[in-house]
Amino acid sequence: MNNFDIAVIGSGIGGSLISALNTDKNLILFEKDSNLGGCGSTFKRKGNYYNSGATTFVGYEDNHPIKNIFDKANYIPDIQKSEIAIRVIQNKKAVDRVKDFDTFIDNMDKVYPHKNNRIFWNTIKTLDEKFWSLKKLHYAKYNLSSYLKTANAVVEILKVFRFDVFKSANSFINETLYGISDEYRAFIDSQLLITIQTTSKDIPLLSLALGLSYPFHDVFYVNNGMGSLFDGLLKDVNVHKNEQILKIKKEKDFYRIFSSKDEYKAKQVILNSSIFDSGSLFDDKKIKKYYNSFSFSDQSAFVINLTIDSEEDFLHHYQIILDKNLPNAISQSYFVSFSSKDDKKLSKNGYSVTISTHSNALFWKKLSSEEYKKQKAITENFIINDFLENFESLEKKDIIAIHSATSNTFKKYINRYNCGGKPITFKNILQTPSCRTPFNGLFNVGDTIFAGQGWPGVAIGVEVLNEEINA
Numbered sequence: 001m002n003n004f005d006i007a008v009i010g011s012g013i014g015g016s017l018i019s020a021l022n023t024d025k026n027l028i029l030f031e032k033d034s035n036l037g038g039c040g041s042t043f044k045r046k047g048n049y050y051n052s053g054a055t056t057f058v059g060y061e062d063n064h065p066i067k068n069i070f071d072k073a074n075y076i077p078d079i080q081k082s083e084i085a086i087r088v089i090q091n092k093k094a095v096d097r098v099k100d101f102d103t104f105i106d107n108m109d110k111v112y113p114h115k116n117n118r119i120f121w122n123t124i125k126t127l128d129e130k131f132w133s134l135k136k137l138h139y140a141k142y143n144l145s146s147y148l149k150t151a152n153a154v155v156e157i158l159k160v161f162r163f164d165v166f167k168s169a170n171s172f173i174n175e176t177l178y179g180i181s182d183e184y185r186a187f188i189d190s191q192l193l194i195t196i197q198t199t200s201k202d203i204p205l206l207s208l209a210l211g212l213s214y215p216f217h218d219v220f221y222v223n224n225g226m227g228s229l230f231d232g233l234l235k236d237v238n239v240h241k242n243e244q245i246l247k248i249k250k251e252k253d254f255y256r257i258f259s260s261k262d263e264y265k266a267k268q269v270i271l272n273s274s275i276f277d278s279g280s281l282f283d284d285k286k287i288k289k290y291y292n293s294f295s296f297s298d299q300s301a302f303v304i305n306l307t308i309d310s311e312e313d314f315l316h317h318y319q320i321i322l323d324k325n326l327p328n329a330i331s332q333s334y335f336v337s338f339s340s341k342d343d344k345k346l347s348k349n350g351y352s353v354t355i356s357t358h359s360n361a362l363f364w365k366k367l368s369s370e371e372y373k374k375q376k377a378i379t380e381n382f383i384i385n386d387f388l389e390n391f392e393s394l395e396k397k398d399i400i401a402i403h404s405a406t407s408n409t410f411k412k413y414i415n416r417y418n419c420g421g422k423p424i425t426f427k428n429i430l431q432t433p434s435c436r437t438p439f440n441g442l443f444n445v446g447d448t449i450f451a452g453q454g455w456p457g458v459a460i461g462v463e464v465l466n467e468e469i470n471a
């Protein structure tokens with residue numbers, strides 16, 4: 001009874017998309033939490049619903065892995081387009097990141113004037129378009145056909161991008177936007193931090209282009225919370241919620257899986273746990289050693305969820321950039337998402353607001369419980385005060401519910417301290433974890449594996465994985 005072809009451990013974006021693509025198999029998906037979706041889940045607290053992390057949905061467009069996978073899963077999401085993807089506010093000046101190129105450049109010229117704005121952003125947009133039209137994108141190791149497909153992908157990338165592949169983001173910025181102001185650089189770096197988890201200092205030009213082009217695509221708001229996408233995607237999947245996988249043992253032709261409730265066998269195992277947490281599931285020394293070979297990425301998120309009583313109209317998303325890093329954070333900006341006024345579930349008792357910034361993953365773990373509470377309050381209060389200064393129509397009394405999450409909270413609910421993968425830089429490009437492991441039948445998926453984080457990054461990785469498991 002408990003024999004499966006594929007066992008997927010975790011219902012994050014990666015685990016859910018790969019399951020939705022393989023409903024024709026004898027597949028089971030385990031999720032430790034009561035909510036599906038991991039960093040993209042929606043949870044309920046004291047009668048109100050909140051998004052736990054992800055709030056923007058990008059990539060639901062023709063010829064994009066996300067739309068392709070949703071179509072194959074026969075699922076049409078309940079979404080609405082955010083006409084202004086993000087309003088970026090720095091020192092009370094605002095730039096709207098809109099899809100229309102000319103309007104965006106007009107906005108930029110007003111707030112961050114530079115003679116070469118058009119040339120810079122046009123190059124960024126063109127590189128991004130070229131990337132999403134690649135046909136052979138693939139990255140996997142430990143198998144001859146995987147290496148061949150990866151080599152083909154490299155050849156295609158070299159043909160399409162030529163010398164731009166070797167160009168660094170920094171040199172492109174310095175050449176094109178010479179004399180760039182600190183404010184303009186902060187505008188670029190703050191957006192990169194949320195899309196590709198790092199700043200422009202040590203990344204290739206191509207990463208810069210992908211990170212900055214996010215709002216040149218349609219950005220969608222998900223009605224009823226980001227988590228609703230997972231309910232839809234997994235409607236035909238055998239899902240075991242509230243069931244944590246504790247140990248996995250490799251046997252000759254299958255894996256024996258021990259959960260908090262039962263024991264299972266599966267020929268193939270797909271781990272949606274992060275690459276840094278997967279080793280703890282095994283006693284096998286070689287498997288442990290493999291996972292321990294990836295150095296930890298000490299980055300996570302600090303998230304504040306609010307319910308706000310207000311009649312005011314808000315955009316879906318804002319990014320506020322400050323002059324220096326926020327307390328206990330590794331970022332000088334924070335991202336604010338408001339629920340849509342007409343969202344019957346999220347806005348039932350007021351706006352559901354998710355505010356997030358980057359913080360170290362291990363910082364919070366080291367603190368005593370008293371110090372933890374104190375530091376959490378410092379960060380929370382700082383952000384809320386700044387938020388109220390930037391949203392002048394709001395007052396403190398309008399906030400009718402508030403709670404914050406640190407990396408400790410992410411560990412408690414979804415079993416990971418770190419959030420997001422290691423950014424792909426010149427130095428580590430070949431160490432990027434592959435979905436295929438050196439162990440037959442054992443795979444990984446999610447934002448710590450190629451191609452990285454967020455819906456688009458994880459979806460590329462899912463397409464690669466799907467080819468690998470069905471090879």
Ligand SMILES: Cc1cc2nc3c(=O)[nH]c(=O)nc-3n(C[C@H](O)[C@H](O)[C@H](O)COP(=O)(O)OP(=O)(O)OC[C@H]3O[C@@H](n4cnc5c(N)ncnc54)[C@H](O)[C@@H]3O)c2cc1C
Pocket residue numbers: 009010011012013014015030031032033036037038039040052053054055056057058243244245246272273274301303356357413414415416419420445446447448452453454455456458
């Ligand atoms: C604050 C924040 C804001 C973000 N905003 C956006 C955004 O606006 N748009 C966007 O596209 N991306 C955003 N991202 C990034 C995006 O959310 C993540 O990259 C993505 O959700 C990660 O997906 P994943 O497949 O790696 O799975 P994860 O989200 O890591 O989920 C893994 C799942 O596996 C489960 N699991 C782990 N171990 C076990 C086990 N042993 N047994 C059973 N279950 C297990 C966990 O409970 C979890 O549900 C944001 C991330 C954060 C943290």
